[in-house]
Amino acid sequence: MGTDFENGKRAAARLAVGLVESGMRVGLGTGSTAAHFIDQLGARVRAEGLDIECVATSDLTAARAEFLGLRLVPLDGSLDLAVDGADEVEFGTLRLIKGLGGALLREKLVAQSARRFVVIADRSKLVTRLGAHSKLPVEIVRHGADRTCARLAELDLAPVLRANAGSPFVSDGGHFIADCTMPKGIVPEAVESALRSIAGVVGTGLFLSGSACAIIGYPDGSTRQFDGDAVSAAGLAPAAATLRCLGLPKPDIPPLIAVMGVSASGKSTIGLLLAELLGVPFCDGDDLHPESNREKMHSGRPLDDEDRMPWLHRIAMRLAEWRTRRCGGVIVSSLLTRRYRDLVRGGAGPFTLVHLDGSRDLLAARIAARRGHFMPASLLDSQLAALEPPQAGEDAIVVSIDESPVGIVRSIMRSLQAGQVSAN
Ligand SMILES: O=C[C@H](O)[C@H](O)[C@H](O)COP(=O)(O)O
Structure with a gap:
């Protein structure tokens, strides 16, 4: 089964790598699917001498990209393309949940800076309701984290502070992450707006608009492309x-x-x-x-x-x-x-x-x-x-x-x- 998922991830990444052209500034996502993209991009750069600049969404991604010889630059201008994985891709809307890898805040910064944001995922990530399988990661400041979690609990989001080897998990930005549960029937846009009104919340794993397309990979190595709305597809x-x-x-x-x-x-x-x-x-x-x-x-x-x-x-x-x-x-x-x-x-x-x-x-x-x-x-x-x-x-x-x-x-x-x- 694990290999099936990897086949799908690799296939989706392969199609996305084909979108990269010389001269582009490219956002690199985080996670196991994005890792396939980075590996294949590194191979293209070596084989074809593509002249590109990359922006990483996490320290882990930066290390991988650097190892592969990709040229990294800070996020200080717009990007032509960003490619990233997702924890859930909602069928029919392309709304996403991201952040199980802990990189949600930087991922959103990069996605929103890209003219074209392309999601790559294996078939298991496609859902008909956001929150069906995945927790919703919410990045919160450490100061007053208990108080922020209490506010999340009041929203019926059942937050659980993410742990790492017995201590709270700390993101690259130095924040904690509260993994929440999206109750059935809740409107993701309403959750996003409620979360954004809480001072201790610095980012949410809800990516509710902006995907130009989602490339879904299947165990047999085939892919299906799901286009986003006209504005997102046009990079606007x-x-x-x-x-x-x-x-x-x-x-x-x-x-x-x-x-x-x-x-x-x-x-x-x-x-x-x-x-x-x-x-x-x-x-x-x-x-x-x-x-x-x-x-x-x-x-x-x-x-x-x-x-x-x-x-x-x-x-x-x-x-x-x-x-x-x-x-x-x-x-x-x-x-x-x-x-x-x-x-x-x-x-x-x-x-x-x-x-x-x-x-x-x-x-x-x-x-x-x-x-x-x-x-x-x-x-x-x-x-x-x-x-x-x-x-x-x-x-x-x-x-x-x-x-x-x-x-x-x-x-x-x-x-x-x-x-x-x-x-x-
Ligand atoms: O913070 C992590 C990211 O949002 C990842 O894109 C997401 O967790 C998907 O990761 P993977 O490709 O490993 O399933």
């Missing part, structure tokens, strides 16, 4: 969490928004974050291109007006559908010319236009830095030549992309709230 969980914390007021009526701009202006990023914050559906206009258009773009040939007609029609239909459902929505598409925007308005009725405006230099630099996107950089100039910025009467919000995604979404939300645009 940290930005979304910051925006949620800001508590920005939303418009009373869910707005219909089209985010426009040339390639690499950040339409998908801003559109996803905006939709998430407003609680409305999201659609990437690129997904509405007929296959013939996608092939043309792939081969570096610009689309002509006739190519764009079926695509604009689909965009208008999507907005019209949202209007009928009164649910609001955010669609992202280049919509470079006034004529195209008017065509969409003709089919869909009025909507709020958000134009992401940026200099050629900045856009070109972004395109050069992109991995795996289907729009070649050569199309930027033809797009800039075609671009007609929104004109008077178009009810547009124009934002400079020379800011962080959080900053851009904040200013869009401010404009929406200030009613700079007419009702949709």
